[in-house]
Amino acid sequence: MLGVRRRLGRQLSSTRQGTDLLTELAQDTTGLLPNQDSQLSAVSDDARHVLHPWADLSSLGTHESLIISEAKGVHVVDGNGKTYIDSIGGMWCVTLGFGREELVEAIADQARRMAYYTPFGDVSSEPAAKLAAMLSERSPGDLNRVQFATGGSTAAESAVRIAHYYQKSQGRPDKIHILSRRNAYHGGTYLAASLSGKLADRTLFHYETDIVHHMKSPGFDPDISDVSAEAFLADLIDDMERTIAEVGADRIACFIAEPIMASGGVLVPPPGYQKATLDLCRKHDILYISDEVVTGFGRLGHFFASETRFDIVPDMIVTAKGLTSGYQPLGAVLISDRIAAAMSEAAPKDKPVFSNGFTYSGHPVACAAAIANIEIMEREDICGHVRKVGPYFIDKLKALRSSPIVYAVRGDHLMACVECTVGMETGPTARNMALAQRVDRYCEEAGLLVRPYENLCILSPPLIVTERHIDSIVAILGASIERAGKDLRAGEI
Template identity: 35%
Template sequence: MSSPDLRQGNSLASRDVKNLIHSYTNLSVHEKTGPLIIEKGKGIYVYDDNGKEYIEGLAGLWCTSFGFGEQELIDAATKQMQKLPYYHSFASKSTEPGILLAEKLIEIAPADFSKVFFVNSGSEANDTVVKLIWYYNNALGRRQKKKIISRQKAYHGVTVAAASLTGLPPLHNDFDLPIENILHTSCPHYYRFGKDGESEEEFATRMAVELEELILKEGPDTVAAFIAEPVMGAGGVIVPPKGYFEKIQAVLKKYDVLMVADEVICGFGRTGNMWGTETYGIKPDILSCAKALSSAYLPIAAVMVSEEIFRGMVKQSETHGAFAHGYTYSGHPVPAAVALRTLELMEERNMIAHVQKVAPVFEKRFKALADHELVGEVRVSGLVGAIELVADKETKRSFAPSCAVGPTGYGYIQEEGVISRAVAGDNLALCPPLIITEEQINEMFDRFERGLERLAQDVNGNNWRDAK
């Protein structure tokens, strides 16, 4: 039977295929299968246009911390929309929501930051980080100190500079990336890259040594910054090995290299603290955040910098007449009002304590999957985790990419009523709204496990373990 041509007809699916380009989608397959159309959401659940219920097990895209339909956030947006639906931050203009949100972020920041710059997405935040690092070093007369080191399997966004920082080949292939002055050091995934007989801490030491060797090879006077997610999200939910950031930061301090924390996924409670930097002992000079800043109800992101970096920005703005960077919607008052109310709700409802209370149930259910015949490793931090699917548990051999085991498993899990995500190959991730209860966690994993069992039947029935 041939697949229907979804480009014909007047259904929502047909109109989608006819008119929309979808992110991170096999566009050829999409033309044949069409979209899953989500019509409404409530709490941790979303519903498609046929009324089927799904647990949103990835909080949208790691972001909808308060779930769907939170009236306090809807009211914050409505009230601000009625008062001042838009204004900008160019030429010394400001709005009350932007001022109050900046104050709040500085108050709860995990380091001694001085200023906040607002953007609209994590990608824009990390693009801005790159520009600020270059601008700052030019202010200091260090015009060669421009290289920024990221990590293999890192994810920092999709704009030109942010995608260059990202250490995943699909974001570089045929986009002519990465750009100049972006480097990548080793991925700190102990399960995949640890050597035989090497302890986790020894592996962390080797990662720091390899970073130092890269800095020395390039020349310390040319290396400006190192950027890292506390937990690597789209690269597979990779949790840092014991002692990793302590050892890494010692190298950075030795060679006067800035530490940039990408808190786009980890920020605002995800790892059991307000910031992932607190969970893993990171002391950043610059921090980018987004996603859960507004519980994703409206687009907003931020970059926080130290006073030292800001003074460099002031010097350059004097030299050139203006700080010539910004976006039409930077500090938009409506997203800023929603973000401020989001942070207030986190305090009023003691969300960090809630995450700490339910995270052990989440971790227990995740770790119970370690015995499954397809699972090589379980990785979990707070309310974010992933399983890595392998063809051979003993040797850690991966499945052939042609089998598409991860995406197939994702599809089965979705059919069972959980939206998860297949990341970095055959890793299945969960990152539910922070409001999830213990009962709902168990419900989510019951559905997830049913999908995993269906995947195992496919693997065994099709001999995918032997595929080349």
Template identity: 45%
Template sequence: MSNKQPIDVKKVWQQDRDHYIHPWTDFSTFKETGSMVLTDSDNVHVQDGNGNRYLDGIGGLWCVNIGYAREEMAQAIADQVRQIPYYSCFGHHTTVPAAQLAAKLAELAPGNLNHVFYGCGGSVANDTAVRIIHFYFNQLGKPNKKKIIGRIDGYHGSTYMAMSITGVKFDHIGFDIDEQMVAHISCPNPYRRPEGQSLEAFCDEKVQELEDKILEMGPDNVAAFFAEPIMGAGGVIVPPEGYHRKTLEVCRKYGVLYVSDEVVTAFGRLGHMFASEAEFGIVPDIITCAKGLTSGYLPLGATILSDDIYEVISKPQADGAIFTHGFTYSGHPVSCAAGVKNIEIMERENICGNAMEMGAYFEAQLKTLMDLPIVGDVRGRKFMMCIENVANKVTKELIDPAARVGNRIADHCQARGLIVRPLAHMNVLSPPLTLNKENVDFLVAVLRESIEATVADLKAEGFL
């Protein structure tokens, strides 16, 4: 790992602080502390401008699945730039990578999900799903079927409609959402189920809540249900066994489309190219994906539609009418070339196999942290994990938010050469899928030290 050219880190830090509005910025500290300037990377590690090296425990943002700085990816991207860096795919034009990647996604996706619409990321993929769903029902002569159901603590993006479907209430503070179009049902979080309630009863209760919500809103008004196979930014919530199959059955019963948001779970994070069928036994009507589609090397998202939906939306509405949805960068050839190469690497190197094997080891090793006094739950699957920290492991009472426990743990980890993601009282882990046993052992050891250091801090300051 070496810098390719000299960098004036102090100048970059200043430029960033003065001019760059970051996503999810904490302005209470940003104007004073600014940002850590990252300058280099290699496989599972990144390096800052001061030469400090870190194991990236969050894979960029759930996305650097094949690892950093792959020369093969750089070459594929450069080759496409030299050949044809851009052409509009509006109407009857295409490029080789856009067509090739669409065919590959249709091959990999479950069931008859054979039709791909491209955008620039997960939020746009979900907004596209809503717009196409509304168009679909209009074409069927059901113009009232417009309402969307999401879940509390579900996350679907930060564009207007995607954030409206998102049920992480913290993300709505100070911003508007469309409360007329979208309704939410409860989060299927087994860790927070009532004491004494079985997993089976909890699952049935949540499934019944979906049916009750559809009936309350009116089946003729409800268009779609959006669900992540495993809820990511809401705390890595794995629903109880059978939840997805049963909610899909409810949707089928009332003619509600099922959208599986695989922006995080697709492309190996759970050991499969797509998790909906392979991990949870369902074939949804639509899958949205992004992130691992290019392993974060270039922006790209996709909305994958079933044959049934495509058959309806691909019929001309009237003489001269066209399908008026799309973006300047839909099917961008360089991004699509990155997607083609990314999947080729994943298949050739059996990266899903490593995610299954090493992900199982990662999951087991993280669960050894349950002996620590504030670790209430370690949950997730394979390379999509979360540690929930609590004040009392019996009552599951939370630590005072003023303690910023997730941030404290993340800070201690960073000082020891590991980056983890704080989410309030939780810490999320979604490393590159190329982690080996040595990497896992380092990550878990640093987490243990950092949580122990945090416990000492909290006791010293009267939070525990």
């Protein structure tokens, strides 16, 4: 481990924050030592047997994955003992950081007491009931009914199925179409993947295209846009009105939208967009589903951002990821009392069963983790901390715009994106993507994990990140951008 720290020190010697980073590593990773035999076995077994999500099939069986063996705080350690700052929070989800003993104990205690029992029909568990009440207390408006799922994908799919059931129960069987957006991401199940609008993710799978309609991407960056926010918003709303007219309002069940598009590139809509789209949905009797899998549970400084940040009370909210801080897989759909009551009242007398759900819906152990997660968040005022350090994070990152290979820096609190460009090209061109991959590689060498996507470097650190951690993240990313820029000027990219 000492050798790892010395190597990292040499790599960061050109940055003012290097010493701070090494101090943090010494404090956070003491005792996390590698087991070389285990590491070699894991790399081999992984290459031979694991098909990863979003894997590069061209290297299947030969690619050596980065094996993360241990973690603590905002740091992770690979099987060789090298320590990294995790600036992606696992995958948007490890909000309270790694190694939280209180979460671990809550999971273990519930597993000892009762690991699992069926949630079907009229059977429940104490953790599921308690968590549902806690979510209701913290949600906006009358979103007081909860259906649990296994993660964000199944929660998003459940929300759409609820919309379909509701519309049909109200005598509108033709209202089955769904509005989404380009660059949206709602999950990996068949329907959730069909709702997603990221073209880079569309490969040889089959997708539902008959009832899913993707409107314009709402991402607006005032620093690079050649139109005003007002003009851009007007164009987005015109596009939505045209789509509704083309499909027919009497055929559209719901609109699903991330308040800020996360995996699509941290795309922030212009001010007023969320409220304007909700108003259109109300006008045309279209249910509004707010996908807060990423923006919820503190990432924007609130348990839910829909009402507090964007002035909307949707018909449903989808949540997952930060719900358990990534310690257990769990998702949930928060449903308006109005919608739930209407479905109940109109349920067929001969078949009143709501036949949607999963074996692990409301899993007691996962719910226990979520309960402990909420209690810690409130006791430590995690949302208040995010509201404090979030603007600092964005401001520090925006200083990177001075680099000629940085096209844009955008984000909101603790979700951000740095977009790379070779100069004359914008977007995910081959050279721009190669440049971003070079930045990512240099970051990893220097002990920082960012999320590479197309020509983007996406960041979503644990919510416990401090200003010192942020200084180190930006310093390493800045140095990596500088190195990649030199490679570009040397003709290596």
